[in-house]
Amino acid sequence: MVPDSLLAALLLVFTLVDLAQDVTFPGHTFVPHDALAYTATTVMIGVLAVRQRFPMTVMFVVLCGEVFLLIQDHRVSGEMFAFLIAVYTVAAHLPLARSMLGGLVALLVLIVMVVVSGQESGDGFYTLVTNLGLVAGVWWLGRSLRLRRSYLAELEDRAARLEKARFSDARTARVEERSRIARELHDVVAHHVSVMTVQASAARRIMERNPDAARESIETIEQVGRTALAEMRRIVGVLRTERDPAAPAAELTPQPGTQDLTGLVEQLRETGLAVQLEVDGEPRDLSTGVDLAVYRLVQEALTNSLKHAGPHARAWVRLKYSDRALTLEVADDGHGSSEAACNDPGPGHGLVGMRERVALYGGELRIGPRAGGGFEVRARFPLEVT
Numbered sequence: 001m002v003p004d005s006l007l008a009a010l011l012l013v014f015t016l017v018d019l020a021q022d023v024t025f026p027g028h029t030f031v032p033h034d035a036l037a038y039t040a041t042t043v044m045i046g047v048l049a050v051r052q053r054f055p056m057t058v059m060f061v062v063l064c065g066e067v068f069l070l071i072q073d074h075r076v077s078g079e080m081f082a083f084l085i086a087v088y089t090v091a092a093h094l095p096l097a098r099s100m101l102g103g104l105v106a107l108l109v110l111i112v113m114v115v116v117s118g119q120e121s122g123d124g125f126y127t128l129v130t131n132l133g134l135v136a137g138v139w140w141l142g143r144s145l146r147l148r149r150s151y152l153a154e155l156e157d158r159a160a161r162l163e164k165a166r167f168s169d170a171r172t173a174r175v176e177e178r179s180r181i182a183r184e185l186h187d188v189v190a191h192h193v194s195v196m197t198v199q200a201s202a203a204r205r206i207m208e209r210n211p212d213a214a215r216e217s218i219e220t221i222e223q224v225g226r227t228a229l230a231e232m233r234r235i236v237g238v239l240r241t242e243r244d245p246a247a248p249a250a251e252l253t254p255q256p257g258t259q260d261l262t263g264l265v266e267q268l269r270e271t272g273l274a275v276q277l278e279v280d281g282e283p284r285d286l287s288t289g290v291d292l293a294v295y296r297l298v299q300e301a302l303t304n305s306l307k308h309a310g311p312h313a314r315a316w317v318r319l320k321y322s323d324r325a326l327t328l329e330v331a332d333d334g335h336g337s338s339e340a341a342c343n344d345p346g347p348g349h350g351l352v353g354m355r356e357r358v359a360l361y362g363g364e365l366r367i368g369p370r371a372g373g374g375f376e377v378r379a380r381f382p383l384e385v386t
Contacts, residue, residue, distance in 0.1 A: 200217070257294070258286065286383070
């Protein structure tokens with residue numbers, strides 16, 4: 001609105017200054033401008049300030065002003081600019097049918113005006129062709145810019161929809177992964193509680209005849225209870241969903257851990273991926289949750305290597321134990337895997353699951369291309385100081 005008002009004001013000032021001058025051409029003298037001419041000129045140029053809100057109305061006002069000035073035999077230098085701006089506005093801001101109607105009306109009025117004025121000047125045909133080409137070009141320019149704006153708006157809308165869909169998919173993947181983690185941790189806690197129950201029952205039965213064995217059972221109950229409480233704290237805040245009734249046998253299977261990495265590596269070798277397993281440092285007893293998280297990270301990372309690393313690729317798994325942390329590195333030397341692995345097109349949303357598991361235990365995770373080619377997953381889990 002403000003740019004249009006500024007444009008109308010500048011054009012009006014220019015036109016009024018021109019109106020104040022007496023203009024004559026060889027063979028023709030225009031009628032001196034009177035108050036009516038000034039009023040008509042001010043109206044037909046002033047309405048350009050609202051041209052984007054009322055394109056068709058503005059164009060008809062401009063055309064009426066043109067016809068009036070022609071009938072009164074007034075020459076106004078700015079009226080042609082106002083005419084072209086009105087035609088452009090109709091083409092750029094109205095649908096195709098209405099813009100074509102406005103363009104045809106403008107061409108008809110222009111033809112009549114050029115024919116009438118050309119009879120006196122003698123160059124009507126040349127002026128007609130020139131003005132028709134100019135008006136048609138301005139209309140086409142406005143139409144092309146409208147189509148371009150519509151195309152860009154559609155691209156922006158599509159990008160917004162895709163971004164929203166991707167965000168929704170990522171959120172769904174996080175919820176699903178948290179549900180899976182919660183189910184696994186629930187099974188871990190249930191196992192610890194079962195151990196505590198068995199140990200408590202055994203301690204009660206042998207307490208009188210074998211106090212030392214009963215004391216060991218009670219110490220076991222204390223240790224297992226602390227572990228169960230730690231896992232329970234991690235479950236808080238993690239979404240709990242219904243169990244999958246389609247796979248009850250899988251939930252009865254003991255949860256895997258670092259002791260099962262050797263078997264996992266062997267399975268991957270049988271599929272054709274050359275995998276090496278290295279352990280640095282003295283292995284420590286990990287909490288069941290961390291033990292399970294390490295296994296799942298290795299499983300997901302090697303699966304991605306198998307899918308994306310390409311033929312003849314090698315992969316390796318390194319576990320480094322220290323007093324304060326366990327560092328896990330899974331990498332491959334494949335080519336073309338980085339982008340595919342980062343996008344993670346599979347339905348499992350494995351990278352989301354990795355981040356959820358590491359964050360659950362206060363760890364750090366780095367996922368990305370490896371220097372020299374290939375892909376790398378590096379995780380660090382803090383451990384209790386022994």
